[in-house]
Amino acid sequence: MNAFKKIRNSANMFAIKWGRFVIKHKWYVLITSIALTIAMGLQGTMKFDGDYHVFFSESNPELEAFDALQDKYTKDDNVLLVLSPKNKNVFTRENLMAIEALTNNAWNTPYSSRVDAITNFQHTRAESDDLYVDDLSYDSQSKSKLEIQAIRDIALKEPMLVNRIINESGSVTAVNITVRLPGKDSAKEVPEVMSFVRKMVDEFQEAYPQFDIHTSGMVPLNTAFFEASLKDMGLTGIMLLIVIITTFLLTRSLQSTFATLLVVLFSIISTLGFVGIMGIKLTPPSSVFPTMILTLAVADSIHILMTMLQKIKKDGLDKYDALIESLRLNFMPVFITSLTTVIGFLTMNFGDVPPFWDLGNIVAFGMTMAFLFSTTTLPALMAILPFKKRMVEVTGKNGGRDLDWYTGLSRLVIGRPIMITFISFGLIGSLTYLSTKNSFNDEFINYFDKSVEFRSDTDYISENLTGVYNVEYSVGSGESGGINSPEYLQKLNEFENWLYRQPEVIHVNAFSEVARRINRSMHGDDEDYYKIPESREEAAQYLLLYELSLPFGLDLNNQINVDKSESRVTVTVKNLDSPDMIAFAKRGEDWLKQNTPNAMHAIGVSPMLMFSKLGFRQAESMFKGNIVALLLISLVLMLALRNFKLGVLSLIPNVAPVLVGFGIWALYKSQINTGMVIVFGMTLGIIVDDTVHFMSKFLRARREYGYGPQRAVEYAFQTVGKALVTTTVVLLSGFAVLSTSSFALNSYMASITLVIIIAALIIDFLLLPALLIIVSPVKKAKKKYTALLYYR
Known part of the structure; x- marks a missing residue:
């Protein structure tokens, strides 16, 4: 316990000294921040890569198989x-x-x-x-x-x-x-x-x-991917305007709004420099980083500013003392929430989709810079800007009503903690069960909504001419020139006929069809000869004669390889969802294994098949990342809260919102794509913000003021309730803007994150305080801890 006190005292002393230093050297701090931002910004470049290959790592087996097929034939x-x-x-x-x-x-x-x-x-x-x-x-x-x-x-x-x-x-x-x-x-x-x-x-x-x-x-x-990246970059301007309006409405302070705006702009500009230095090419998933940083970076500033304004209004502190006290109260929670957010985004590197690696690394760097600027540039700027008494009074006009609202909510929870806990666990359990009903579907056509020309054109083509999805097999003969063997051609013809009997198949392009057609033509176009040639020599002669008759550019290199040992079978299918596409390709592979010699065995490959398997591969690889994120964030919270029991307890309000979100998604759509697989680790780092700030205020009330659990919950609502609502509103605004993206990987991810963030606030305002009351001892703390204030 003494060790915890030392940590607590040292953390408070560090925050106080930090605040003193920033205020004392405010001009130097501001100029240094501007210089750093300019230096990083000059390194910034934005290059885009719209090639669909970027979604697959170099070690992706489906990509390796597809590239191997294209190396044998002409690229498609x-x-x-x-x-x-x-x-x-x-x-x-x-x-x-x-x-x-x-x-x-x-x-x-x-x-x-x-x-x-x-x-x-x-x-x-x-x-x-x-x-x-x-x-x-x-x-x-x-x-x-x-x-x-x-x-x-x-x-x-x-x-x-x-x-x-x-x-x-x-x-x-x-x-x-x-x-x-x-x-x-x-x-x-x-x-x-x-x-x-x-x-x-x-x-x-x-x-x-x-x-x-x-x-x-x-x-x-590829063009649609590229244009989606540019369009999503444009969402940043909308979000910037929302942040300005939201911050002003909730703080009623031009100075606070300007300081917050500067912090987020500095963070984004510095991150652009990071992108340029690292040589990262932006893709549709990673191109949303400005909107994400803009959304997430605001939270740090809001907590510091709201506490500062509250201390001026309620406790009558002057600007400098209020700034230092705000840093004392918020430095550690802001550091912890920034750290957990960075951890959450860095876990994207465990996945199998490189664009999400880039997104995770970029946003992690941006959040690091946001923490740095919010604890240096923000207080320095607030210390410099004039802060009139009249403005403080305007800020405080609604204080009573806000305080009454949050106090009323706290008393609702205080009066019924057991009932709220049982109801909450019942709802969370039900939605957790529903979350298991979601299924993967990664049709790349559905990555774009119907407002995108590529999507609408492709839908038209699928309905009126042919499918845009296919599966390809490179069927070998085992020897050079073996494709002219009647046995090979007969088995290939049987495979073609089997494929046409499958309900998913629209068209089959196989060399066996060419062989039948040439054989018929060489026998006076007699339909009786529309079959496989009877001898290898005959088939080889017919093929040679046919190839010599073809004009340049219309040869058979797209169907047969150079030494004529393998031929390509391209199966055009209806628009299938991911599980059905994978199952169809497997059926084809199984038919070849069961009905043809070993040399003719082949695996199905195609871009659609690659995308179909991508979600499952991403989920499997991200499972490890999510476990790592959960363990690291849990460890961070235990150390930050300096209480093992409450550290374990904090897992409930951090994990439950994600399960609730996916449960509600199952009722809404019941299909998830690759972009949603990253949501657990990403949101886990984000929603910890609410839990950390609420629990830190609860513990501060217990440790410093000796409050009982009920009074400590009320204190937490009164001191941090408005800030949590404010940051949640900003987060909701940012992800709501992102949910309008025409690119489904981004819009779906943002949409479910919206649900999770709302669920997190509700759980932190109902279930978390109820649990804190139930598990906390009723007796007051033995000693009161005196705040280390007023230290200029």
Whole structure:
């Protein structure tokens, strides 16, 4: 116990000396803060990375498998342009001419390696022993109605086209542009491609107004990520205005509002310098750091300012004494809450999503700077700024009503602690059970709300032409040239047929279809020969003849590897949620294991599959991080409160709000994504703020004034209640702004954090004081601790 007293005394003495030093050297402190901010700000740079690959760590096994598949074949970064003629008939002379023109122009897209459309589809036909491979519709302006009808008949019967390039009714078609990005700087390469495509689309629609165009693909996806980052950065301005208004309304002091604004701006500018020094490229999750820092940094300043104003109003202290007393009362709680917030955000490094590593590290640094500025710049500035008596009196006008409200709430809790505890635990238990009903779903299309053009266009494409999700298998033969083996082709054909029988499948692109089509053409287009060639030599000769007939850029490198030992099967599926996508890919893998030789066994890969597994992988890795965060924060609280029993007790109001939040989310949506996995560790660090400040005031009343538990609870409500409500309002404002993000990883995370923050305040105002009354001894403290005041 003596050791605890020494810690308590030393902490108080340190805070007092700190306050004296800051006030005495206020101008030096302010100038140093400004110089530090400018020095850090000059290092600040903001570079963005919109490539979807940034969501996956280098050790991510799904990414490794996907990259390995792309190394064998051509990369499939693409832009899909879907054309919907207003007459709902693609097959007219005017429409085919327009599609042919767009196809030709699409070859000029930067880094383009292939363009697929109905007009340039390589249609095979045979005359005697000769195989002819031609564009399905070339020189469309000269086609007669009969020729156009023939083109329509061929296209709508062609498995390689239907539900991939053309829909079954012939009313919607697509032009798919494959690009090979160098990968040196996606921040330049992707915008270069999209800039050209958007200009090309605008010119096309001006020349051919009979078409509506919708755009999707991996390059537009990367662009949507990039633009989401920029848009979310813009939320900072809105939040800044809210902070200014909220702080002024709650403190009624221009000086306090200005000082708070300066602290948060200094914190953000310094953090920008950190981003530049560390060379961090911003992504949609990490680009929200200014809004987060702006929201969280306000809390430290509010607690110091509210106590200062209260001491001036209630105790009649002058400005300097009130500042020092405020620092004495708040320095340790502010330090602890800053430390726990930093710990919470740093636990994001345990996850498997690099953008959240960046977000955690950036915000952790920003909160460190916010603590530094709020305990130096803020008191120095308040010591410098004139503080008129009249302003103090205005601040105090509502004091009585505020005090009565918080006193009334405290007496409600004091009168019924056991009943409140039982009711609270009942509700928390019920919502904790509901929280287990949430399921993961990481469809990357749903990362964007419907106001985003990429999302609305992709939804249209899914409903009217083809799916945007796929699973790919690289099916090996075990030997060079083995894809021409009839046994291999037959098994591949069986796999293709099995896939088409699956209810999720829209289209299958497999080499077995090419082999059947060539075999038919080499036998006079006789439908009886629409099957796998009977001999390996025959299949090899047909394939060679076919490849020699293909024009540049439309070869089979996207389907077969260089030594013809493996072929690529691309399965286009409906929009599936994450568990169903994972289950479908596994079914395909299992079918290959059970029905084909070992050489043909393959694993399913694709960006959608990577995202589907990302949430589960993130949850598994963050579980360790959350345990570490819980242990560290618990240890910090035990040391800070200098009471093991109350340190353990504090876990309840810190953990319960998270469980309540996810329980309420289960009633609202019942699906969580990768962005929500980080919420436990992140909010644990944030909501500790309320618990620490309430319990520190409760313990101070017990130790310094000798109050019993009931009176100590009342004292805590009166001294810190308004500050907790104020900081909660600011936190709610910040995360409410962030919840308007069009990027679901951010908006969902912010939305559930809103619920958790509200739950935290309610629990800290009802359950926490009730528990403190129940577990605390009724007798007063043996000795009163005299505050160390007035020390200039």
